[in-house]
Amino acid sequence: xxxxxxxxxxxxxxxxxxxxxxxxxxxxxxxxxxxxxxxxxxxxxxxxxxxxxxxxxxxxxxxxxxxxxxxxxxxxxxxxxxxxxxxxxxxxxxxxxxxxxxxxxxxxxxxxxxxxxxxxxxxxxxxxxxxxxxxxxxxxxxxxxxxxxxxxxxxxxxxxxxxxxxxxxxxxxxxxxxxxxxxxxxxxxxxxxxxxxxxxxxxxxxxxxxxxxxxxxxxxxxxxxxxxxxxxxxxxxxxxxxxxxxxxxxxxxxxxxxxxxxxxxxxxxxxxxxxxxxxxxxxx
Amino acid sequence: xxxxxxxxxxxxxxxxxxxxxxxxxxxxxxxxxxxxxxxxxxxxxxxxxxxxxxxxxxxxxxxxxxxxxxxxxxxxxxxxxxxxxxxxxxxxxxxxxxxxxxxxxxxxxxxxxxxxxxxxxxxxxxxxxxxxxxxxxxxxxxxxxxxxxxxxxxxxxxxxxxxxxxxxxxxxxxxxxxxxxxxxxxxxxxxxxxxxxxxxxxxxxxxxxxxxxxxxxxxxxxxxxxxxxxxxxxxxxxxxxxxxxxxxxxxxxxxxxxxxxxxxxxxxxxxxxxxxxxxxxxxxxxxxxxxxxxxxxxxxxxxxxxxxxxxxxxxxxxxxxxxxxxxxxxxxxxxxxxxxxxxxxxxxxxxxxxxxxxxxxxxxxxxxxxxxxxxxxxxxxxxxxxxxxx
Numbered sequence: 001x002x003x004x005x006x007x008x009x010x011x012x013x014x015x016x017x018x019x020x021x022x023x024x025x026x027x028x029x030x031x032x033x034x035x036x037x038x039x040x041x042x043x044x045x046x047x048x049x050x051x052x053x054x055x056x057x058x059x060x061x062x063x064x065x066x067x068x069x070x071x072x073x074x075x076x077x078x079x080x081x082x083x084x085x086x087x088x089x090x091x092x093x094x095x096x097x098x099x100x101x102x103x104x105x106x107x108x109x110x111x112x113x114x115x116x117x118x119x120x121x122x123x124x125x126x127x128x129x130x131x132x133x134x135x136x137x138x139x140x141x142x143x144x145x146x147x148x149x150x151x152x153x154x155x156x157x158x159x160x161x162x163x164x165x166x167x168x169x170x171x172x173x174x175x176x177x178x179x180x181x182x183x184x185x186x187x188x189x190x191x192x193x194x195x196x197x198x199x200x201x202x203x204x205x206x207x208x209x210x211x212x213x214x215x216x217x218x219x220x221x222x223x224x225x226x227x228x229x230x231x232x233x234x235x236x237x238x239x240x241x242x243x244x245x246x247x248x249x250x251x252x253x254x255x256x257x258x259x260x261x262x263x264x265x266x267x268x269x270x271x272x273x274x275x276x277x278x279x280x281x282x283x284x
Numbered sequence: 285x286x287x288x289x290x291x292x293x294x295x296x297x298x299x300x301x302x303x304x305x306x307x308x309x310x311x312x313x314x315x316x317x318x319x320x321x322x323x324x325x326x327x328x329x330x331x332x333x334x335x336x337x338x339x340x341x342x343x344x345x346x347x348x349x350x351x352x353x354x355x356x357x358x359x360x361x362x363x364x365x366x367x368x369x370x371x372x373x374x375x376x377x378x379x380x381x382x383x384x385x386x387x388x389x390x391x392x393x394x395x396x397x398x399x400x401x402x403x404x405x406x407x408x409x410x411x412x413x414x415x416x417x418x419x420x421x422x423x424x425x426x427x428x429x430x431x432x433x434x435x436x437x438x439x440x441x442x443x444x445x446x447x448x449x450x451x452x453x454x455x456x457x458x459x460x461x462x463x464x465x466x467x468x469x470x471x472x473x474x475x476x477x478x479x480x481x482x483x484x485x486x487x488x489x490x491x492x493x494x495x496x497x498x499x500x501x502x503x504x505x506x507x508x509x510x511x512x513x514x515x516x517x518x519x520x521x522x523x524x525x526x527x528x529x530x531x532x533x534x535x536x537x538x539x540x541x542x543x544x545x546x547x548x549x550x551x552x553x554x555x556x557x558x559x560x561x562x563x564x565x566x567x568x569x570x571x572x573x574x575x576x577x578x579x580x581x582x583x584x585x586x587x588x589x590x591x592x593x594x595x596x597x598x599x600x601x602x603x604x605x606x607x608x609x610x611x612x613x614x615x616x617x618x619x620x621x622x623x624x625x626x627x628x629x630x631x632x633x634x635x636x637x638x639x640x641x642x643x644x645x646x647x648x649x650x651x652x653x654x655x656x657x658x659x660x661x662x663x664x665x666x667x668x669x670x671x672x673x674x
Contacts, residue, residue: 005376007397010420010460013376026369031395048375048397195417197458 004035006224007048008158009194014050014224016043023117034117040222042118044085049158054120056221057087060188062261063218064230065091067269068151068184069098070250071239075150076100079178081138081166083155084110086122092153093125094256102149104134104141139165142174150180154187167198169205172233176209182236189215192276193226200279202231207283212237215276216269218260229276240270285592285636287514288622296596299556299632302658308632309557309575309655311643313341315349316661317552322353325509325544328524332531335379337507337545338364340640345659346549347371352663358543362392369396379504381465381543383424383440387411394418402465402504404442406453413457420462422504423450427484429477432469432508433588441466447488451498463502463538464488471546471589472508473518475526481505482530489538502539505531509547513637514590520547546640553639555580555591555655559631560610568604569626573633576609576616578649580635580642584618587641593618594634599625607633611650 004016016037023034034044041054052060065088069075075095080088080103092101105111111133114121125131134141138154152175156166165171166187175185190198192215199215206213210233217227232240247263272280302310325334335358336350342364347357348371356377359365368378375397382389383404390401394415403409404424412419426441442450447464454461464485468477482505489500505527510518531540557575564570575581583589593607602623609616627633646654 005374005397007375007394007399007418009418010399011462031369047395 004033004037004043004045006045006050008050008224012225014222016040023113025113032113034113042120043222044114044118046157050222051157052085052087052118052121053222054118057085057121058258059218059220059260060223060228061087061091062258063216063269064088064153064155064186064188065094066251066256066258066261067216067230067266068153068186068232068239069095070247070254070263070266071242072150072182072184072236073242073246073250077147077149077151077180078102079104079142079147079149079152081142081152081154081156082106083153085114085118086111086125088153088155089125089128089131090121090123093128093130095254097254099130101128101131102134102147103131104136104138106135106137108135137165139168139171139174142171142178145178147178148180148183149178150183152179152183152185154185156188158190167202167205169208172205172209176233179234182234182239184232184234184236184239185210186233187231189229189231191223191225191227192217192229192279194224196275196279199229199276200283203280204283206231206233209233211235212240214240214270214280215272216240217272218265218269227273232270285512285514287590287592287619288624289592289594290625291594291596293596293598296632299634303556303558303632306656306658309555309573309580311580311638311655311657312554312556313343313345313639313657313659314552314554314661315345315659315663317639318346318349318548319353321548321551322350322355324520325524325547328520329528329531329540329542331540332505333539333541335377335381335541335543336548337381337543338367339644340545341549341553341642341644342367343643343657343659344371345662346552347373349662350548356541358545359393359398362389365392365396365398379422379541379543381504383408385411390415400462403450404440406450409450409454409457409459412459416458416460420460421454422463422465422502423447423461424465424467425481425485425488427466427468427477427481429467429469429472429508431474431477432472434470436467436469436506444484444488448492448495451492451496455498461498461500463500463504465504465506467506467543468508470508470587471510472523473510475523478505478508478527479530482527482534486530486534489535493535499537501537502541503534504541504543507543507545507547509542509544511547511550511637511640513550514592550637550640553642553657555635555638555642557633557635557655559627559629559633562627562629565606568606568620570606570608571627571633572608572610573618574610575655576611576618578609578611578613578616579646579652580638580655581609581618582645582647583638583641585615586645589641590619591635591638594636595624595627596631597625597627601625610652613649
């Protein structure tokens, strides 16, 4: 393989030069590759779609972690759904005040493979004593668990395929049931410019469950087509209107090092372009 | 080509050598012939992008050879996708052309990386709603092709008048239709089906643009390019000339693609089988060959083809003969009313132009072993040449 062409869209796409193929696994259910690219380092792709790269993963993982954790201000228990590459776990583990982290991954092999071929994603986080790994379907877990969490992060694959169940009304309802009072659910919600209806669908499905529902955003280069949106659902209506001072204070207290996230970005990321606001408006 | 050619026994030597080496029956796949056919069609239809119809000869060597030449692939099933996986073919250069698909077929194709699909009705459009961001669709239009031995307009394709409604429905569902496709029939004796269909499609493309402003920027002209079997010779250049002229009338933004199968694969395979028994019945001598219509000659049933045969004899006298296949079924007869010199048990019989829809539709009936496919001239590693195999 000399190049890898993403086939997420028919009429548009990105292509990577492959300097070295580290791993390829083709089963009846999926095709997974991990390769080296000069610009993005190690790249993992599943079924023709880029999942994560070493070079730009920090944007995604920092934003899905630090925004809800610092907006909440007193997070003790975190649930990560999916996230087998370990990047989310690494970011959550940075928060010393967090006491317990549960990660639910459907396939243990993903974790083992990522530890081996994408070691910088987890960066040892799987060895953190606060971490509990559950091998289960994410939707099944939130439906059956009695545990409660302050923040739930849904780090799922594309809605097509195994991740589809993590975009349903029922799943969001089950997540809400697992949240402590004031808890926050955040989910990756795709690239809005390319898939605007996924934003409005999630917005609609959050409606019965959360008093405050919106999106925040960040541009991740290899999730092509503009800004990626993260869905935000909570009954804690004050969480996203914390002042810059408050967030700066919490960030300082947390004493964590970031490369994308900072308090100004935190607040600004909730500002949405008009085309997204119009799409949300049409669902009201 | 004649139905039966008699050559001297000397000419049989290279075939006999192959049978000694690999056994009988055999199918000899000559990759050079694929290359020659590909170039011939490319020269006759410049600017047209070719997607080899895998179904005609789903063999790894054919895939490999054509991919090296820059061909894309026309896939219809998940099995064909698996074959492309194995050959590491580039998914961006594939189109899924089966008009009727299960959800699992769509997912398999998307997982592979094929994002172009063909639809011809509203129920099929609905299947793509979940995948609307990922796919580009072609609407298959049906035009009558009465001149073709295999009429492909009956089972699939919408009427030309239905296209605009389907486009409207697709648009409402958020689906992108990027062009049209048609199939003029298989093994067309002359190009009038193609020319007619291209003209009709031009009209649809123009009307859609004028009425709605929508660009249909791909026209898939299917296959149907003929090869020579036992009938008259057909010249590719003169067959394609009127097609070229019709294509020139299309708006400049329309990218033309085609799905040749038979044209590329038919000349690439030669059948070699052996007389395994003979009997005098009535006026004729019956020769029982070790390959027949349940095997490599299945195209005589399914594909309405008759293949040019060659035998080797130095005898002058001739007699009435029948060639029958090896199975117990009486339908298993390859050729009757032949007038030819007598053959002996162990003599070989050659079938030419047997690459397309032969082994592809062969069965395991009677559990009689299928012909082994022997590949020559792949990547020029082997040096068997046409001269030796006259």
